[in-house]
């Protein structure tokens with residue numbers, strides 16, 4: 476069976492953390508082990524979805540209350556199955572339906588994710604120091620991206636329109 480995306484449930488935490496551990500080891504996401512907790516996955520989140528393959532939770536994506544796309548990963552042994560794209564499809568449709576502009580930060584070593592965002596038309600808006608990854612440095616550099624809702628493509632969204 477193919478990848479199924481559904482809304483996240485409280486009972487998904489254990490499966491998600493099992494999938495996330497090798498992502499931390501291989502991709503440095505999250506960068507520090509201390510964040511391999513359900514708090515990291517669930518706190519401050521507006522909405523979230525999981526990807527399932529053959530009944531197993533293999534991916535996750537969330538939108539934080541400030542409309543940042545966050546907590547996005549696919550299990551290392553489920554890459555290339557289309558799960559990452561399927562999760563982004565759902566979040567982008569959700570944002571379009573609500574008219575939301577999404578933003579995200581991606582640490583510079585997560586190059587596959589950057590390629591995926593660019594490929595899908597997200598706009599690279601700048602570079603920042605990723606001070607959110609730990610209380611004390613050294614902190615890696617990160618890139619910021621933005622995605623306007625489809626109806627504002629090629630037009631000026633209200634928030635940045637000059638009077």
Ligand SMILES: CC(C)(COP(=O)(O)OP(=O)(O)OC[C@H]1O[C@@H](n2cnc3c(N)ncnc32)[C@H](O)[C@@H]1OP(=O)(O)O)[C@@H](O)C(=O)NCCC(=O)NCCS
Pocket residue numbers: 498502504547548549550553554555556557558559560561579580581582585586587588590591594
């Ligand atoms: C980003 C991530 C979720 C993508 O998962 P995935 O399983 O590869 O996703 P998909 O199978 O849907 O592939 C999506 C697309 O990205 C492309 N892609 C995957 N890895 C790539 C890479 N290293 N370089 C360039 N493109 C890549 C695929 O070819 C595919 O393109 P297509 O739709 O044209 O075929 C996964 O790499 C991941 O979990 N990375 C670590 C965590 C991370 O960096 N999260 C982002 C935090 S902001």
